[in-house]
Amino acid sequence: DGGITQSPKYLFRKEGQNVTLSCEQNLNHDAMYWYRQDPGQGLRLIYYSQIVNDFQKGDIAEGYSVSREKKESFPLTVTSAQKNPTAFYLCASSHRWELFFGEGSRLTVL
Amino acid sequence: GESVGLHLPTLSVQEGDNSIINCAYSNSASDYFIWYKQESGKGPQFIIDIRSNMDKRQGQRVTVLLNKTVKHLSLQIAATQPGDSAVYFCAENMTKGFKTIFGAGTRLFVKA
Numbered sequence: 001d002g003g004i005t006q007s008p009k010y011l012f013r014k015e016g017q018n019v020t021l022s023c024e025q026n027l028n029h030d031a032m033y034w035y036r037q038d039p040g041q042g043l044r045l046i047y048y049s050q051i052v053n054d055f056q057k058g059d060i061a062e063g064y065s066v067s068r069e070k071k072e073s074f075p076l077t078v079t080s081a082q083k084n085p086t087a088f089y090l091c092a093s094s095h096r097w098e099l100f101f102g103e104g105s106r107l108t109v110l
Numbered sequence: 111g112e113s114v115g116l117h118l119p120t121l122s123v124q125e126g127d128n129s130i131i132n133c134a135y136s137n138s139a140s141d142y143f144i145w146y147k148q149e150s151g152k153g154p155q156f157i158i159d160i161r162s163n164m165d166k167r168q169g170q171r172v173t174v175l176l177n178k179t180v181k182h183l184s185l186q187i188a189a190t191q192p193g194d195s196a197v198y199f200c201a202e203n204m205t206k207g208f209k210t211i212f213g214a215g216t217r218l219f220v221k222a
Contacts (some may be wrong), residue, residue: 050208100156
């Protein structure tokens, strides 16, 4: 089945630690995205990549980093510089204007 | 700044009734408006979209209406079912920028 695979589904982190969230797609889409979702709120764009080896900051990029070395993969690192990292993180790819989302990764900072 | 928002945070309807979820947007330059459905603990799923040069589009049990005069978007769900219970997001896309902006969402409760 084609789709977006995110891992891990749940992740706990101590303050001061970096964590990396995995996102893989087999839809052959060029563009990939990372969104953050807080309770009762909409989705806010962290980073996006239109093509391999290229990515742009979204609206809330501070404290996050990404790489796009392969078309299929777009990992997100939540660094210790992110002041409030506890959230639900969603990865997506797009075909034209339609976004295809993964099941999300829930990060909790202890 | 640019924003897409929703009038109501929650909506409760009786099973079998029609649901109407509303959305206000502010960016007249958007090319497409899209509705997504998000079930608890999952990623959003595409429901239906409408291009900015249209005012109505119908899908299976769903209809999207676009009123550019007042910058208003709505999603109508016919014969609402328990499986329709979810959070619904409106979103707007400016294809040149590869960006999709989401509203805060409306939680739909379907009463049996």
